[in-house]
Amino acid sequence: MTGRLIGGSSLQGLRKSTVYYVLLLSKNDAGWVGDNFLCQLLPLEDAKYEEQVVKGVRDRSVRLLCGDVVLPMVVFWSFTKLGSLIPRAVAISNGLESKVEKAAAVLGDVTLKNSTLEIKNLQMAAEGRFMCQALYEQDEEIKAVYFYVELIVLVPVSQPFLQINNSAPVEGMPVLMTCTVKEATPPVEYSWHRHTNREGPVNVSEAVGGMINITSANRTQMGWYACTAQNEVNSQTSDRMYLDIIYGPDEPVISVEPFAINQHGFSANEQEEVVMTCLAPSNPPSHYIWFYNSSQVYAGQKYVITRILRTQTGSYTCLAQNTHLNTRTQTTIILTVYYLPEGKLSCRPLPAANFRDLALHCSWQGGFPLAQLRWVKRADRNSTATASNATQIFRGVDVRNGSSYTCLASHPSLRENAVCRTTVWVPGGSPTCSAMATKQNEFLMMTCDWPGGLPRMTLWWRDWREHVFGGLKQSHNILVLKSNRTLGGKRFTCVAAHPLRGKAAECHVRLEPPKLVVERTKMSLFEGNEVQLSCLLQGAYLGSEVFWYNNKNQVIRADAPKYKLQQENAWFNLTLQDTEWMRDSGTYRCAALNAVGNASATINLQVKKYPTPPNVTINKLMYNRHRTEVEVEWQTQGPGNLTGFLVQRTEAKKTTNRQAVTIWETAASGIDPEVREQKLSGLDPSVIYAFRILAVNHRTRGHPSEVKTPADPPFNAYPAVIGAAVTGMIVATVASLLGFQYIIRNRENNPRLHDLLFRRDGAEAQERISNPEDAEQEATTAVDVGEQPGETSAPAEETSADDSPQEATEVPEDSAPAQEDASDPEPAPAPADEDAPVNVTITVAATP
Incomplete structure (x- = not known):
């Protein structure tokens, strides 16, 4: 039959001489795509058959090769599941394009390129048999290839x-x-x-x-x-x-740092940091508790004692607990704390056998355990050790001066032996002795010294009777005795001995009382000068104390204002300042005292007074115009030396008490002896003063001069006074005439006034006026030497217009006028005639 291949390929070009079988597969049997049928070419002749096993991994990719075909004309891939005989189409290609069946998706992601079939994301369904049928042209012939691939799909191991x-x-x-x-x-x-x-x-x-x-x-x-x-x-x-395996705790093991063991357990040195660690294997980890002498002290694996003390010696127990299993174990150790003896290792040579032998003594007391001591000399290290003390004795004569010895101390707390070295030697020279008094000569102290040496020199005191005092001392021996006057002149001896000396040495002290010498036994000077008395202390033993006594036999203290005490070496000086006649004259005594006696020396001092200066008289004593200054002049009378003048003043007042004491105030002093005049200021104009002058010879004053009061200065305002008097007279005359005329004309109205003015007075009714000489005599008499002056009265002056004022000597300007005699009766007025002439007398007093 005629048909087309899947994908539109033509069946033309097949060889006529070749027989082909066509296998028609229904889509329903395999459940594949569309309503088409697959045509599988099965060449009967010239076909190649190859087989291969390929392993692929699930979810990964695998490539299936169709033999060695590179560029086939037609490629057809099919798949047969394990346990099935029915092949299923997978992919086909005519060299230009390829076609993958949709049902092939169960195998994975299938692609066909040339003749190679690649499956990505490989699935377990792809495990089976794959067949590749390829037609290719070779030598102008079409050949067929049958390639079988056994695909094994491997599964990776998943995470266990x-x-x-x-x-x-x-x-x-x-x-x-x-x-x-x-x-x-x-x-x-x-x-x-x-x-x-x-x-x-x-x-x-x-x-x-x-x-x-x-x-x-x-x-x-x-x-x-x-x-x-x-x-x-x-x-x-x-x-x-x-x-996690639960176990324990095992028996604890205690470790101690620093690690040191002894026969009882562990040891540590005092003041060290001790760390005790307990380890008891356990799961979960052990919980640790520490006990010291059965008392709990810490909880934790590591017990640290920062500075261990000797009192912390004892038993330490570590208890380990497993809280999960509720089990426990424990271990105990003994910790001994070692400590060094107090202080440092000491070694010293000592005298023995009454200073004939030398004993080397080494000591270091205390500590735990006791320190082991031994004496060695140079390289000798094999001497026997003893605890705490080591003593070795030699004959003194066999020991050479300057020999050295060493003491070694061993102790567990020491990393190396402690060393103490000493050298035996004798000091040079000889002993020195001295004596002194103490506590204000209450005790006598004698000192003997001989420093240096090892062992030190042994000293003791012996008196003049060979009696030993004070015991034996080294290098320094002090003997203290109660002060006693009977010891004066006695000798004491200090004896010094040493093991390396064959014979003892001595020094002596003789107790001597003090001796005093004065430079001059009699001295004289004028008062006001300074004098120095000197006293020399000879043989100043035992710290003698020196005192000065004044002319009244009183001890002179250092803080006395009039006296000055000085000491220069053995000289003791007493200086009298500003000497006075009668007060400072007399006998002065220098006294010395020590613990065994006393001495004294006297000096007779005469203080002389300067001769009396000459007498003084006042020539002039006058106020200035304002009465605030006084000018005084004087002169001397008679022979005599003088060094100056002294002016004194006081208030001049009248007094009936002749026993009153006049207080004189110094107005001027230190006036040069050549001066004979002086101005004194600062006076009170309202006070009446009296003055006197004395001559001075150093400190000796002469007899005071006569006492005088200052006079007023001369008056020179004559024209003003006369003019004022004339004007006053004219004014008074006119006023009087007018008054008299008025009275005369009105006599009937004022008869009493008329009779009073114009009646006649008796001849005895005249006014008595005091004499100025009388006033001057009274003032002069009131002021006397050494008496309080009384008040003085100045006479009233009647002066006509032509009169001029006269100078008043020694009469104060502000003196009151003299009073009239109160015993004289006033005369009765005589009747006067109305037409009788009137006599008027006008008195004018002018003051500057």
């Missing part, structure tokens, strides 16, 4: 799944672990491994295939387990699963 029947068994219990895969193309091989932090991954030898059967679990089998499944496609490893 690990199971365990008991993930936390108690040690000794059975454990079963299985490893399974969901899908894989057999054969599948299994391998197991265990991972620990200490060992890393380790193969498990107990595994059989996909199973591990542990009949009795132990702690060594703890870790992370995983299995790996593998076939010819791939391998996969399961997730890890931890096998």
